[in-house]
Amino acid sequence: MTKSNFTRRGVLKTGAVAGAALATPTIFDGSVWAAGHTGFTNAPEGGSVTLGFNVPQSGPYADEGADELRAYELAVEHLNGGGDGGMINTFSSKTLDGTGINGKKVEYVTGDTQTKSDAARASARSMIEKDGAIMITGGSSSGVAVAVQALCQEAGVIFMAGLTHSNDTTGKDRKANGFRHFFNSYMSGAALAPVLANAYGTDRKAYHLTADYNWGYTTEEAVTQATEAAGWETVNTVKTPLTQTDFSSYIAPVLQTDADVLVLNHYGGNMVNSLTNAVQFGLRDRMVNGKNFEIVVPLYSRLMARGAGANVKGIFGSTNWHWSLTDEGSQAFVRSFGTKYGFPPSQAAHTCYVQTLLYADAVNRAGSFNPCAVGEALKDFEFDGLGNGPTLYRGDDHQCFKDVLVVKGKENPTSEFDLLEVVEITPVAQVTYAPDHPQMGGAEATLGECNPGA
Amino acid sequence: MDAIILQTLNGLDKGSAYALIALGLTLIFGTLGVVNFAHGALFMIGAFCAVTLQRLLSLSHEVVDDTRTDFLGNPLKVDVPYLYDIFGADVGQGIINWSVPLAILFSIPIMAFIGVAMERGLVKHFYKRPHADQILVTFGLAIVLQEIIKYFYGANPIPTPAPEAFVGSFDFGALIGVDAGTIIYPYWRLIYFSFAMIVIAGVFAFLQFTTFGMVVRAGMADRETVGLLGINIDKRFTIMFAIAACVAGLAGVMYAPINSPNYHMGMDFLVLSFVVVVVGGMGSLPGAVLAGFLLGILESFASMTQVLDIFPGINQIIIYLVAIIILLTRPRGLMGRKGVMEE
Structure with missing residues (x-):
């Protein structure tokens, strides 16, 4: 027995604007949404914005979660103008200039998914309700991703999936508020x-x-x-x-x-x-x-x-990605990450870093943190320079389409990272398929409507 | 027929681990009356003794190789174990390859110390408390121990291979005259089974044929009377706790090459081992061993594709199903004694 109370905070914050937002038609382009900076869950106030990094900090995938967290911290540093800028320098979109997101300094809170759906939903809920997170990202399991994505849809925030490989995340369980950069089965x-x-x-x-x-x-x-x-x-x-x-x-x-x-x-x-x-x-x-x-x-x-x-x-x-890739974006990321932490990043770290930049860029392009405006900006967005070559964030299912790496266990590794x-x-x-492919839930699978929350 | 032989071997191998852990659990329960939920953690710590020794033997210094580069394009720093400097690369690597067998000796004093520290430092304060309290405190201890291991070793499994001489498989098919390659079994798993039999026999011999063992058995039967005879039974029971910890630790050391150790491996075995103890009969050492092998074999047979075709999912419930049937027909388990865990 659970009862959602996500709207309470938003209603208190936004008051009468919420009524107007609910009465607003749900299909808009980015410019329309850009005009509205309130009327959605956790609309940022003041000079900062909070992102919620929901990763496994305990349990069997804790090491993968720790690498994701390192990548998120690096992304925040780069977004706020610190470090060498990493892949911001190679990203084909040039809206990110080291001044945060939409002019607001980026702050973050973390949650522990424990690689359990219930725990992941609880930590995501806490970050949204108590910490005011505008976006939730991370995870190392498809079960967790599907569960947290559904929660974010209900809460009216964007979910930028971490490592999740099941077809279902952007297949039969796809959601309008959820986006996946990682590849799939x-x-x-x-x-x-x-x-x-x-x-x-x-x-x-x-x-x-x-x-x-x-x-x-x-x-x-x-x-x-x-x-x-x-x-x-x-x-x-x-x-x-x-x-x-x-x-x-x-x-x-x-x-x-x-x-x-x-x-x-x-x-x-x-x-x-x-x-x-x-x-x-x-x-x-x-x-x-x-x-x-x-x-x-x-x-x-x-x-x-x-x-x-x-x-x-x-x-x-x-x-999905490997640190040995020689493209400019991958090399920039490996250099930033390796210099800061002393070892090369994992594919989980890469996808989490990229998702954070993609979200930040989408907000800048939309001119608003409103999740529906951000979603519109991400839909069918084509980009390059983030390590996977030219990539499309397909609007039909919010799945990234890019080259896929086939790898083989190395016969003569030079280090513990060189496997x-x-x-x-x-x-x-x-590797491209139709949005209604049978493996992806067929014609019945739909994104539903974007939910801005409050 | 080939499949039956293979699954019997698998069952004996799995049963070896169950039996060793259940044996230690029963020793502790039979002597001290404590239900020790931290026993799986002792198995895990044993495996990490092998990991630790492997790391100690692999202690290295860095040598810069200018001909190769690392992931940042800098000259590659290669770790060269000190053993290479002392004994040469071949002998040095040979010693590192033997980490797991050497860890048998390495683990015994460590496990004995941990056993005594656990019993004297924590468990003895719960002798007169209800079993529920004992379960809670030892389960809590298990979580603390596994989090400590995770802190120092990380959450990922750590490869701990067997000596190269024991890598590979033995061809049973060629031995018994059927097609070569149809019944093959890894050498190390055969060694694990043999090792388990030796440890089990050693524990039984110790209890049966030594004065110490005789006193312990007497104490298990009637602690009060043994105390009235002026024998310090508590001290002996503390030693039995240490022996039980060593048995679990040795089971873990030898298990390390079978599955790469991780901080959670003790919990994976704990519940099954308790089922084994209950099915065998609380407090019965032969019962624990018998039930360990029985349930190991049943679990293996339930995983056969022919069985799964008829009973889908039976592999996930077989042990609990058999436990229910045995406890319904023999409430004290296979070899349980009257009065144990009974009011």
Whole structure:
């Protein structure tokens, strides 16, 4: 039993303006919204604006959360004119000038998602209600992203998703107030399949082990469809409990089949353990159907791949971004982050930093913090210089479309950060899909109406 | 048939970890009457003893390699372990590779100290308190211990490989005359099972064939009478707590190459181990071992695709289902004694 009281604070703050805002038609362009600086949740007063960084600070993804927080702190520093400016200097949009956002100094509060939906919603709610956060961003799990996105929609603030890879975030659970820069399961499948077919041939039999939750399902669906389209056969798909730590009893049955590829639709600790167990069982030394047995990890996290040690060597996967990219934007970010913290940023850090700049830029272009004005500014926004090449924030589903990296575990790493090598940059056209694609919720999936809150 | 042999091996391997943890839990419950929810944390600390020794042996100094650059384009700083300087690269790396077996010796004094400190410093104050209080305080202690480990080692798993000599798999299929490559099993898991059997046998032998063990067993049966005979049973029970901590720690040390240690691994085993203790019979050491292997094997068989096709999801509930059935038919567990945990 919960009852939303998000409007109370806004009503007290904005008084009669709220009534006018509610009576206002909901479809406007940015210039109309730019005229209105009140009438929405947590309209900033004074010379500062507060952003809410909701990241896992405890629980199994705490290290990833810590890296996200580092990126957010760096972004705030750059927005306020500190440091070397990082990717602000390479960003194709030139509205960010080191004077904060829309002339207001950027401040921030943090919350701990604990990688639990309930805890993440509670911390986001607290940042919105008590701290006056105008925007919520962060997270390292699709379950959390979907839950917090729904809350932000209800509260009338913008949600700039952190690391969330499930199709559902901008698929069947898409929301008008939510935006995702990170890539998704469909894109991983579409990028990986041609590379896998090229490396291992089109006559392959794949066995999938899939984490038994939302992200696992969408990744399994995306990878099976993409690899089957490339000629592979799916021998079996087995769901594994999210809490599983020893995968030996799931890997042993693979030996009894004629599968010659094992696809591990696992992330984080699940991925580390299942991959380690698979290598222990000698799968990589195995010959089946006259071919070398291969293992594939659709979503790589460099931070977590460290836990699997040498077991990642030679194993294909995909990633949203990698610090070894040589484009100007990536290099600027790596230089800023590496100088400040002493090690290269993760893909989670990258997407969080980029999301913060994108939000700030959208506010500047809209001339307003009103979430609906910001949303309009982000819709169909095309940009470059943020590390992924030319990118489109598609208006239909609020998903970023950009090139996808196919990576492989490096055979001879030079350091603990040098685990992956980029083997192909898949062009955006190859990973683009229709907004009503069946994997994305079909025609029934809609953004709904933007909610400005108060 | 191949699948059954493989899953039996898996079950014995999983059961080894369950049995070792449940054995320690039962030792503590049987001697001190304390329900120790921090026992999983002791398993985790054992694994981190292996991580710590690996890091100690890998202590390095930096050497600048001008031929390569780091991520910022500066000359690459390469870590060279001091052991390389002392013994040469091959021998030095060989010693580092043997971190886990060496950690068996390294962990025993550490775990014994932690066990004594836990018992004397905290647990003894709760002997006469209700079991609910004991559970709360030891569960709280478990959370504190895992947060301490997370603070120093981070939240991510840390790879702790077995010696290279034990990397790879043993081909059972070739041994028993079926197709080669159909029944293969990792060497280290076979070693883990063998190690567990040795530790279990050692604990039973210690209790059965030493004077100390005899007094402890007498104390477990009738603490008051043993005290009246002028024997300081409390001191012996403290030592048993330390032994139980060592058993959990050794289980953790040897488990480190199977799954990379992380701060949460103790909690992953704790609940299952309590189920094992209850199914085996509260206070029964043979019961704990028997139930550990039984539930390990059942869990493995429930994960077979043939079984999952008939009973989807059975792998997630099998242990609890069996526990319910056993407790309904044998309320004291498989080998529980009358009067234990009963008013």
